[in-house]
Amino acid sequence: MITLGVSDLPRSVVFYEQGLGLPRMDSPTEVAFFTLNGTWLGLYGREALAEDASVSGESSGFAGFSLAHNVGSEPEVDHVMAQAESAGAVVTKPAQKTEWGGYARYFADPDGYLWEIAHNPLFWVGPSDEPA
Incomplete structure (x- = not known):
């Protein structure tokens, strides 16, 4: 599964679900999951994901x-x-x-x-x- 930390979850859900047409799975309100071919895409608040990993949520430029x-x-x-x-x-x-x-x-x-x-x-x- 790929999980992206996003700054605005509702905006990203609209982008991936309505904009790109990815099929959304049932999930709690604080996270969104989409079915991909052979895996899943998860969207989670950037700060919450950083906190979960015990790292700073700040970043800039190319993520690598x-x-x-x-x-x-x-x-x-x-x-x-x-x-x-x-x-x-x-x-x-x-x-x-x-x-x-x-x-x-x-x-x-x-x-x-x-x-x-x-x-x-x-x-x-x-x-x-x-x-x-």
């Missing part, structure tokens, strides 16, 4: 990681990015072919978490590619 969502085609990359932009995401890297033969873009969510949306034709395993 990004999240990636691999999709089945270049048009799907553009579709997901359009969804994210219309939900308020900030594009940090426009779409482009990659040196590894794929196609990728980056956006930052309302709290600045970086998401790469990519199509990697050598990596993609989608529903139609799974063994019967």
